[in-house]
Amino acid sequence: MDHWRGARRRRRGERRQRRPAAERAGRPGAEPAMKIVRVAGTPFARGLAHGEQAREEIHEAIRVYRRWFETFARLSWEAARDAARAHRPWLENRDPAALEEMRGIAAGAGVPTTEIVALNFRTEIAYAAAGDLALTECTVLGVDASASGDGHVYLAQNWDWLTELLPLTIMLDWEFDGGRAVSVTEPGMLAKFGVNSAGVALCVNLLGSDAHGRGGSFHTLARRVLESATVLDATWAVTGSERAGSGNFLIGGASGELIDVEYNPVRCRLLFPANGTLAHANHFVGPDPGVRDRLDVLRGLSPGTYFRQWRAEQLLAAGPGAGLAGMQAILRDHYGAPESICRHPQPPGRREVLGQTNVSLIIDVTASALHYTLGCPCRSDYERISLPWA
Incomplete structure (x- = not known):
């Protein structure tokens, strides 16, 4: 048996019973199944498939991080996007495949590329502006x-x-x-x-x-x-x-x-x-x-x-x-x-x-x-x- 394929089928069936991500985000109780996002092809094609398959989750993540930047880093979402723009020249020159995949994710999810760059640089942007706040994590x-x-x-x-x-x-x-x-x-x-x-x-x-x-x-x-x-x-x-x-x-x-x-x-x-x-x-x-x-x-x-x-x-x-x-x-x-x-x-x-x-x-x-x-x-x-x- 292909356990990976079986796991994907099982989670697809479970997801049909789940409420939208905006409702699930704060809902107590049993934990949801993890969505498997399968992609292949060029960097842009991978990103496009990622954005299309996880469109709902990406939109909810942006809403979460909009609030998080404001409370943790004291940055408005507009300021966080401005900080993300400052990282784009480096990506264009040193890691263009990563930027191309981010463009694909943005196209698939229907959001500006700068917002996907902000998600992928959220740690660096937030800690450069966090003042006296900090998290303890993994x-x-x-x-x-x-x-x-x-x-x-x-x-x-x-x-x-x-x-x-x-x-x-x-x-x-x-x-x-x-x-x-x-x-x-x-x-x-x-x-x-x-x-x-x-x-x-x-x-x-x-x-x-x-x-x-x-x-x-x-x-x-x-x-x-x-x-x-x-x-x-x-x-x-x-x-x-x-x-x-x-x-x-x-x-x-x-x-x-x-x-x-x-x-x-x-x-x-x-x-x-x-x-x-x-x-x-x-x-x-x-x-x-x-x-x-x-x-x-x-x-x-x-x-x-x-x-x-x-x-x-x-x-x-x-x-x-x-x-x-x-x-x-x-x-x-x-x-x-x-x-x-x-x-x-x-x-x-x-x-x-x-x-x-x-x-x-x-x-x-x-x-x-x-x-x-x-x-x-x-x-x-x-x-x-x-x-x-x-």
Whole structure:
């Protein structure tokens, strides 16, 4: 049986019973199925198919980010679009395929291209203007073949973000020159975390610093990583590019490699496994990043990222173990709540604690399989999907 195709059919049937995204966005109760968006062809053709298939979700995401830019970054949507226009010359000169795909997404969704650029550069635009506000977000884990117990390489992530975006989340499945990849991402965005047919996998963390510039965004760099043929090529896709902001990419390969890349506009640092495992939260871990971490810049930011980092490392080393079941247990951990690895939505009032765990994903790179939950992983079993090239 083609598990991927079966999963698509099952979700299509479920979506027929779902209410429009504008109604789903704030609706409590059972989590929705993740829409699979399948695209191929030229960059513009891929974008056009993406925009057409996720048109409703893209329009709702723009409404969410319009509000988010105003409350978090104190930017009007018009100002955010102006900031996005400033990034277009770099895209035109250095990453024209990404811009062409964004144009396709915009055409398919019926929105201006600048709004799709704003979505794909939302991290860089917001953090350049955020003042004293900040978010604490994802936790990622990596286990190589020497530590997993079954000889597999695993990458895992709890994607913690705005609660309104949970019902809009998509799984983008695209073909590119030389391969195929899937990424759990937001509608209208080129990529976030995922894996490709060459066995290169990616999990991601937001980092922030006092440095901002022109270059690839968090989401365009993720696309480059997921179109790489090897872990070395994927690493070079980040270190060899100009970078508009800061981030952390945990990269693994079916051939056994595991590497963590902390980057910012001026410097990259590479971190390697200790005893076969890696963990990362939302602060710079490597020595001398060349910038000031956002915790040294932004007032009132919770130190919860340090707690999650320590907790994840301790559990990988001595807790439930580094195999598949152990990683599921780590991703369900509530130590340090409400800013725990498994994060639940909180009432307003704590400005640095926003959103919840929208997706929990474990990538079995060796077996070409995904194990995931929508919403907090403590509330449901992980679903396994064999990837289309398995």
